[in-house]
Amino acid sequence: MTGTPTRVLVLNSGSSSVKYQLLDMADGNRLAVGLVERIGEETSRLAHTPLQGGGGEKREKNGPIPDHAAALKAVAEELASDGVGLDSPELAAIGHRVVHGGLRFTAPTVIDDEVLAEIERLVPVAPLHNPANLTGIRTAMSLRPDLPQVAVFDTAFHTTMPESAARYAIDVATADEYRIRRYGFHGTSHAYVSRETAKLLGKAPEEVNVIVLHLGNGASASAVAGGRCVDTSMGLTPLEGLVMGTRSGDIDPAVTFHLKRVAGMSADEIDALLNKKSGLVGLCGDNDMREIRRRVDEGDPAAALAFDIYIHRLKKYIGAYYAVLGRVDAVVFTAGVGENAAPVREAAIAGLEELGLAVDADLNAVRSDEARIISPDYARVAVAVVPTDEELEIARQSFALVQSSASSNE
Ligand SMILES: Nc1ncnc2c1ncn2[C@@H]1O[C@H](COP(=O)(O)OP(=O)(O)O)[C@@H](O)[C@H]1O
């Protein structure tokens, strides 16, 4: 080992997957990237790509991985077999995506028992995510108890929202007692993508107003004014807002009382219905946009209606955030669907010419991993595709925190 450690392992533990990256913050190089998916099913898959020294072949392993702890141990084995295992003295920190940080966590935080307890307390408001994040943290702690484990919260970027956007119009005393307010999620992605968009436009983040559309399995929109979030579509939990892979997004809250009173469903059953059996999967049986587009192209009416509902909601948020921002410099698509699904981008922007928005069909059809503008030259507002990189942003924030605490301890 030479000098101080500069590597950061980032774990992005989702409800049924773990995405990970090992980065060297001395030069910003990635040493490995990978994904474990379908955790808890018979058909789990681990895909690991070594990238150091010119890189190596992607390795895939198929077979059941029962839980997140087993997934992380499998990741640790892959890294060890490349000579960059978790026991490496060059590791400076392990950075964890934590979805819900509540009101308390507005910045990256070194995890101790008290922080763990607070993340645990927030499980009811991020039931699909915080438990997976906790397992990732606890497993990483057991593998490297000596190393700083840093939590980077999805909610942190949204803490700049004004009260007018963050508060629900409900009884204030009840809201305050139970900390019911809009927190927003995917903040690490919204922060990264809005900054990268400013770069793409050749401007400073303070100069630009951007609508960011993060369309993955979970999906959210945000209005970012001069680098600060002023509104976002997810709320107390990641259920509010856009139509998602398996989540309904916005819904009249009376639907839940109705399901309880008339259909006799329990709170847990309604929770599962809205979080896991709704959205695209509830509408047409598929949550993968590739499959839905294939079905639409074959003339399948259920898939076509699901697509139309998804686009209708997206358009409503573009219009709403246009009004919230007053002046918009760019509308940006990101995450799995936003980066790859040209038909979604085309349909979401169609008909918005009066707002200065248009998509150039040829530019939209280009497949690329680069940030790019897809609007025609004449359009007043840029429409862009900017790949997100939550893992890089988590690594940067984790490393910066570890460095600053090291220097303040000197
Ligand atoms: N080529 C593609 N065309 C359309 N949709 C795609 C494509 N590639 C990925 N997707 C969509 O991206 C989604 C996953 O996005 P991602 O941002 O990785 O989600 P998450 O982080 O929530 O798991 C998939 O469900 C799929 O619908």
Ligand SMILES: CC(=O)OP(=O)(O)O
């Ligand atoms: C908060 C959230 O919805 O995250 P994901 O998109 O990873 O499910």
Ligand SMILES: [Mg+2]
């Ligand atoms: Mg995601």
